[in-house]
Amino acid sequence: MKLQTTIPLERRSEHLLDYDARVVLIGSCFVEHIGEKLAYYKFQAFQNPFGIVFHPKSVETIVARSFSKIPYTEEAVFEHNGLWHCFDAHSKWSSASKSDFIHNLNQQVHKTAEHLRNATHVILTLGTAWVYRYLKTNALVANCHKVPQKEFRKELLSIASVVHSLRYTTDLIKAMNPNTAVILTVSPVRHIKDGFVENTRSKAHLIAAIHELLSSQPESKGFYYFPSYEIMLDELRDYRFFKEDLVHPNTTAIAYIWDKFKTVWMEEDTLKTMTDIEAIQKGLAHKPFHPDSEAHQKFLRKLEQKKMTLQQRYPHLSF
Structure with a gap:
């Protein structure tokens, strides 16, 4: 009796990970989980230089700024609740010192550019297609830093806009490093705060956009999809694989998805x-x-x- 549906996976015949691999990971929580596993097993990995980012436009911003090596200036940072923040970076980088904060941001720009130029694998994980637009500048932000919600407008990126963003991001990566493998995946974490239907719409936009991109950028060019989202929702279709919040994968689920990742890529x-x-x-x-x-x-x-x-x-x- 078969009590579980299984996502069919095949070991890659090229671009496999070994201990000479240099991996760059950018994106949402799944990046953190895979990055921690890679670090534990002593792979050469560089993850989330600006902290966790969730939507494709925030990933694009990181890659584009690193590609162009555009430095952060005083105009890009702001003070809120006693700390200096940047809308492109996670709050973990925020600082009480304005000058130190800008210096640290620019260090990350240079580090990211260096690692992208030398990477054998780049893993991009998307969490949501919902974005927040800062009304004062009309710019999309990666993190709101608890600035009052009235200063933002919430929007859902269309499939076409996600495709455009991913194509621009991956074109820049390939311009820096033509031989790197780009692995795209969708985070299995559901963004329930957006709403149940809204989360489903968001994930659907991401998945549709990724596969539209992959249809024009096939594996022969070094583009791949890893079904972490599908493994979580189809193979691990039970709340015993979630943390107490019933949203985030628990340790067992993370280990299970990691084993699947190893099956394909190691x-x-x-x-x-x-x-x-x-x-x-x-x-x-x-x-x-x-x-x-x-x-x-x-x-x-x-x-x-x-x-x-x-x-x-x-x-x-x-x-």
Whole structure:
């Protein structure tokens, strides 16, 4: 008896991830989850330089500014509730110092440009097609920073506008780095605050736009889709795979989707190396009852030898 629908997945035959890969991840919460897994397994990954961003226009802004290396100036920041903010960046970057804040933003611009130029893989995850337009400037924002809602107008990006944004974003990425693989995905997190029907409309616009783009930019050109949204809603069709808010995937769901991602994108030799790294990570996290005992010292020596063996193969690894 089959009790679960399964999304058919095939291992890629090209652009597979190995330990020489350099990955850039930009987008919503799914980026954070995959980025944390990549970091745990010691891949070379650079994620969300301006913090979590949810809609395609905010992703476009990051890539376009990095491509052109347009610096942030005083006109791009504002003070609110004792902190300096930027509508392009997440609140985690906000600062009490205006000059430090602008400096940090410009550092991220240069870092992002450098990583995009050298990336083997770029993962873009879209969370919503709903956007907020700041009425004073008519610009779309990535984060409202708790500025009063009356200063914004909420809009739903059309499928055509999402396609246009994605095409512009990916054209810039390919202009910087023609050989990089671009992996597009839709976040499985439902934006229930927008409304149930509104969330469905939003996800539908994103999915339709991505596949319209992919129909003109096929895999042969290094464009791919990973069905994280579909895996969550079809394979994990049960609230036991969600956190208590019934919106965000829980640890089990994240691990499940990560396993599916590995199935598609990891080389066999890479999977073996990941097993070795996981053993080291668990060893480093081990809390001994008797740290000075001979048995524990022997354990530490073996652990150090495992680290050295891996670092000889992959010098960039650090534990």
